[in-house]
Amino acid sequence: STDDDGLCFCPDTAQIFMSGMDPLVVLKKYRKRISYIHFKDLERNTFINKYIQPSKEADLKNNTLHPLSSAGKYQYLKDSFLDNGAFHINSEYRFTEIARGIIDFKSLAKLIKDIKFCGWIVIDQDYTPYKNIESLDVNFKNLKYLFEETY
Secondary structure, eight states: OOOTTTSOBOOBHHHHHHTTOOHHHHHHHTGGGBSEEEEOEEEEOSOOOSSOOOOTTEETTTTEEOOSSTTOOOEETTTEESOSSGGGOOOSEEEEOTTSSSSOHHHHHHHHHHTTOOSEEEEOOOOOSSOHHHHHHHHHHHHHHHHHHHO
């Protein structure tokens, strides 16, 4: 209920998808409010431990696990992480490099061209199992491909 120029929007493609919405539909709807965009891709998490066993670190009173480090890594059973999802949480999805997952970045790149968006697009890589330089290389090459194909 505000003017289009009164409130800006920074969509995050993965967060929108995980909330049950289609990023393309959301970006189309709010195209006049977008100030910059977080490009983040997802893939289905192949390992989800639905039956978590508490470790020695478990707070049985609150039924939670205590973090083992400032990185937010949690332990279950022995020395294994809960799963390989973002921040090692038990999630249906995990983050991956753009255009490697399930988000339709080709359509998003086309929309960005169609609406003449000239703001920032930020690769928001919360987590990756790859080395930083490998992740950077994949993101850069895929972003370049998406926009060379689109423009």
